[in-house]
Amino acid sequence: MAYFSIGVDLGGTNLRVAAVDEQGAVLETIATGTAVARGRDTVIGEMCQAILALRDRFQQTAALVGVGIGVPGIIDMHTGMLRESPNLPGWGDYPVREEIERRLHTRIILENDANAAALGEFWMGAARDVPSMCMYTLGTGVGGGIVLDGHIWHGMTGMAGELGHNTVYPDGAPCGCGNVGCVEQYASATAIRRMAREAAGARESSTLGRALQADPHLSAQQIFRLAREGDAAAQGVFDRAGEALGIAVASCINALNLPMYVIGGGVSAAWEAFAPSMMKTIRARSFVYKATTPEDQTGQEGNATIITRALLGADAGLLGAARLPLMEQEHGGR
Amino acid sequence: MAYFSIGVDLGGTNLRVAAVDEQGAVLETIATGTAVARGRDTVIGEMCQAILALRDRFQQTAALVGVGIGVPGIIDMHTGMLRESPNLPGWGDYPVREEIERRLHTRIILENDANAAALGEFWMGAARDVPSMCMYTLGTGVGGGIVLDGHIWHGMTGMAGELGHNTVYPDGAPCGCGNVGCVEQYASATAIRRMAREAAGARESSTLGRALQADPHLSAQQIFRLAREGDAAAQGVFDRAGEALGIAVASCINALNLPMYVIGGGVSAAWEAFAPSMMKTIRARSFVYKATTPEDQTGQEGNATIITRALLGADAGLLGAARLPLMEQEHGGR
Numbered sequence: 079m080a081y082f083s084i085g086v087d088l089g090g091t092n093l094r095v096a097a098v099d100e101q102g103a104v105l106e107t108i109a110t111g112t113a114v115a116r117g118r119d120t121v122i123g124e125m126c127q128a129i130l131a132l133r134d135r136f137q138q139t140a141a142l143v144g145v146g147i148g149v150p151g152i153i154d155m156h157t158g159m160l161r162e163s164p165n166l167p168g169w170g171d172y173p174v175r176e177e178i179e180r181r182l183h184t185r186i187i188l189e190n191d192a193n194a195a196a197l198g199e200f201w202m203g204a205a206r207d208v209p210s211m212c213m214y215t216l217g218t219g220v221g222g223g224i225v226l227d228g229h230i231w232h233g234m235t236g237m238a239g240e241l242g243h244n245t246v247y248p249d250g251a252p253c254g255c256g257n258v259g260c261v262e263q264y265a266s267a268t269a270i271r272r273m274a275r276e277a278a279g280a281r282e283s284s285t286l287g288r289a290l291q292a293d294p295h296l297s298a299q300q301i302f303r304l305a306r307e308g309d310a311a312a313q314g315v316f317d318r319a320g321e322a323l324g325i326a327v328a329s330c331i332n333a334l335n336l337p338m339y340v341i342g343g344g345v346s347a348a349w350e351a352f353a354p355s356m357m358k359t360i361r362a363r364s365f366v367y368k369a370t371t372p373e374d375q376t377g378q379e380g381n382a383t384i385i386t387r388a389l390l391g392a393d394a395g396l397l398g399a400a401r402l403p404l405m406e407q408e409h410g411g412r
Numbered sequence: 413m414a415y416f417s418i419g420v421d422l423g424g425t426n427l428r429v430a431a432v433d434e435q436g437a438v439l440e441t442i443a444t445g446t447a448v449a450r451g452r453d454t455v456i457g458e459m460c461q462a463i464l465a466l467r468d469r470f471q472q473t474a475a476l477v478g479v480g481i482g483v484p485g486i487i488d489m490h491t492g493m494l495r496e497s498p499n500l501p502g503w504g505d506y507p508v509r510e511e512i513e514r515r516l517h518t519r520i521i522l523e524n525d526a527n528a529a530a531l532g533e534f535w536m537g538a539a540r541d542v543p544s545m546c547m548y549t550l551g552t553g554v555g556g557g558i559v560l561d562g563h564i565w566h567g568m569t570g571m572a573g574e575l576g577h578n579t580v581y582p583d584g585a586p587c588g589c590g591n592v593g594c595v596e597q598y599a600s601a602t603a604i605r606r607m608a609r610e611a612a613g614a615r616e617s618s619t620l621g622r623a624l625q626a627d628p629h630l631s632a633q634q635i636f637r638l639a640r641e642g643d644a645a646a647q648g649v650f651d652r653a654g655e656a657l658g659i660a661v662a663s664c665i666n667a668l669n670l671p672m673y674v675i676g677g678g679v680s681a682a683w684e685a686f687a688p689s690m691m692k693t694i695r696a697r698s699f700v701y702k703a704t705t706p707e708d709q710t711g712q713e714g715n716a717t718i719i720t721r722a723l724l725g726a727d728a729g730l731l732g733a734a735r736l737p738l739m740e741q742e743h744g745g746r
Contacts, residue, residue: 152703161703210568224667226560233669234544235704235715243699244663247582257697329578329663333558335567365577365589369486369495370569381569 079140081407084129085400086147087191087392090114090165090218093121094392095128097136098400102202104393105136114150118168126181133184144185144403145178148194148395155236158188187402191215191395193230193239195388196223198398199340203389208337212330213388214241214323216345220262224334229405242266246325264322265352267298267345273315274301284311302348313351320352324359331364331383342388349387360385413474415741418463419734420481421525421726424448424499424552427455428726429462431470432734436536438727439470448484452502460515467518478519478737479512482528482729489570492522521736525549525729527564527573529722530557532732533674537723542671546664547722548575548657550679554596558668563739576600580659598656599686601632601679607649608635620645636682647685654686658693665698665717676722683721694719 079099087094097105108128114121125147133142151163158175160166178186189197196213205211209228215221222241224231231238242262243255250259251272263269274296278287286309290296304312327339341349341356360367371382388394413433421428431439442462448455459481467476485497492509494500513520523531530547539545543562549555556575558565565572576596577589584593585606597603608630612621620643624630638646661673675683675690694701705716722728 222667226565231560231668233700234671234717235669237700237703238667238669240666240669240700244666245580245659245697248580248659255699256702257699325579325582330667332574332578333556333572333664333667334565335569335572335574337568363579363591365591366567366571366574368590369571383568 081143081404082136082140083143083400083403084132084145085194085396085398085402086125086129086145087194087395087399088114088121088125088147088149089191089392089395090150093125093128094396095125095132096393096396096400097132098397098404099140100404102397102401104397106132107396108132114166118166118172122174122178126178129182133182142184143407144187145182146187146189146194146399146402147178148189148191148399149174150191153188153190153236155232158186160188185403185406187399187406189230189399189402190221190223190236190239192221193223193232194398194402195221195342195394196225196239196340196398197230197401198390198394198396199342199388200225200228200398201401202397203394204340204386205338208384210334210336211338211340212239212241212334212336213340213342214265214327215388216265216267216323216341216343218266218268220260220266221343241326241330244326244329246322261322261326265319265326265345270298270301270315270319270345270348271296273318274312277311277315280311285309286311286315298345299347302351305348305351316348316351317355319345320355320357321359323352324356325363327356327385328360328364328367331360332366335366335370336383337381338384338386340386340388342390342394346387357385415477415738416470416474417477417734417737418466418479419528419730419732419736420459420463420479421528421729421733422448422455422459422481422483423525423726423729424484427459427462428730429459429466430727430730430734431466432731432738433474434738436731436735438731440466441730442466448500452500452506456508456512460512463516467516476518477741478521479516480521480523480528480733480736481512482523482525482733483508484525487522487524487570489566492520494522519737519740521733521740523564523733523736524555524557524570524573526555527557527566528732528736529555529676529728530559530573530674530732531564531735532724532728532730533676533722534559534562534732535735536731537728538674538720539672542718544668544670545672545674546573546575546668546670547674547676548599548661549677549722550599550601550657550675551677552600552602554594554600555677575660575664578660578663580656595656595660599653599660599679604632604635604649604653604679604682605630607652608646611645611649618645619643620649632679633681636685639682639685650682650685651689653679654689654691655693657686658690659697661690661719662694662698662701665694666700669700669704670717671715672718672720674720674722676724676728680721691719
């Protein structure tokens with residue numbers, strides 16, 4: 079091991095920091111309970127402490143190439159600042175990259191968390207054998223990341239891959255972004271819970287209805303369990319999620335004709351519940367999917383388009399973040 | 413002029429062949445009435461004759477670098493063959509590129525016609541000052557082409573940019589591709605005519621209704637004229653087309669965050685009729701458009717996202733096709 083890197087996953091519920099070697103092996107992970115909600119200065123303080131601890135630990139055997147940080151928000155690639163976001167109160171117009179570089183005297187790269195997750199799956203996960211891929215991260219919201227010929231596609235201002243706000247039902251549910259019918263309103267954990275409440279309202283006698291009466295805060299994971307146990311109302315919720323995601327993925331396939339589309343994030347644990355309706359929708363709606371992927375050849379050979387689950391779970395974002403400074407190192411500086 | 417190239421636009425209604433110099437100046441254009449409908453061998457024969465005529469004319473002053481051919485169909489990039497398509501009966505599984513290369517002894521590059529048009533607008537038209545762009549061609553159908561960092565994005569099998577078959581209304585009009593609610597069913601010339609017939613059926617007393625009774629084959633151009641003259645039913649058709657196109661473009665902006673989206677093809681002549689509803693829809697539905705392009709800054713400065721009309725008309729495809737061998741020349745062979 080000549081080099082190592084540090085990746086940071088700044089999640090809504092906790093902060094994880096890992097030292098990763100150039101082969102993608104995780105050397106050590108520090109997880110703290112520091113939620114974004116505890117405030118910018120607390121988060122940055124604990125993040126820097128964890129980074130320093132890992133640096134001190136491993137720099138005797140290898141050189142630290144830099145720190146990559148996956149952030150749940152939109153980053154101005156030029157200034158290293160974040161746009162103000164509801165998830166990150168107090169972070170807007172604050173020089174995050176500069177401030178951390180000043181404290182640590184090392185190269186810092188900020189990246190949107192869904193982009194980092196896509197790069198992680200591309201490097202070490204489901205997409206490690208393809209040149210390009212797209213990933214949907216189904217969490218509290220729906221994020222997206224696009225990797226083209228080995229590099230995250232950032233677009234003009236670093237905002238590319240905002241796939242969660244693509245319209246799937248033009249007259250659908252209102253979204254916080256100001257649009258209605260975004261895929262995020264059907265395929266996120268938040269949406270699963272909303273659709274379950276709606277379904278239970280319509281069919282109060284179902285198991286789902288009784289479960290929601292007992293616990294109004296039923297999680298997407300618990301709703302998935304009911305679907306797996308055969309509750310039709312709970313299964314209907316995942317059918318709807320799969321259809322919405324299928325409409326979104328079908329359009330992405332037509333536009334980009336990539337070899338692989340990866341579905342990750344917490345909701346992807348319910349793959350068996352939503353994948354059948356998703357795959358049926360993609361086949362019905364994507365001209366390019368049908369042309370590349372005959373019915374008897376779903377993703378295993380030749381130029382078939384592959385739709386698959388993410389493999390790395392929460393480590394995708396951590397590994398992708400750590401990969402960023404390693405890529406710069408390989409390509410000779412910024 | 414050291415080099416020149418020959419571009420071919422193999423359209424549904426006629427065949428156009430042009431000699432183009434390295435600066436993008438059209439030296440001479442030969443247009444024949446040879447429609448695709450006259451059959452593969454006739455088309456290829458007349459195409460080769462026109463190419464030879466232009467070559468003989470200009471090769472005394474400059475070297476021919478090759479011939480680019482824009483074709484209304486899907487091309488296998490590796491074999492230079494076309495997939496069988498309803499627009500091109502008899503062309504499937506025929507070695508088009510090899511056959512023309514054999515006859516002409518010069519380098520032939522085949523490209524999808526919508527991709528060629530995008531490259532043409534990128535080279536010499538609306539998008540000549542941006543590094544990346546996406547073009548929608550609104551003709552008999554709706555085609556698409558994506559140029560990323562100066563090169564057509566082909567995807568895994570050359571099918572990328574099939575934007576016309578993206579779903580905008582999941583319960584919408586049936587499409588020849590097998591899907592329902594494709595943007596092609598709302599924003600193509602064919603769709604304008606269908607929607608006009610539907611609108612006239614509902615409001616027979618309108619000017620549109622009377623015009624359709626007098627001429628059931630009313631063209632999209634004529635329907636546009638009625639809209640411009642103030643007919644509400646005709647304007648409603650273009651409002652619908654603009655909304656559908658807006659939903660499609662909004663998702664493309666979210667996914668790719670490109671600096672420019674160009675609307676071309678015959679229907680783009682009706683820009684003033686459909687652009688208002690298209691722009692309103694894009695602003696309402698694209699998170700990335702809103703973030704990059706504040707209301708008081710619609711496309712003229714900084715990092716604003718620009719949505720604009722194509723500039724080159726039918727020459728876009730011809731110039732883009734001619735550009736293909738010139739690009740290979742610049743980048744040193746295949």
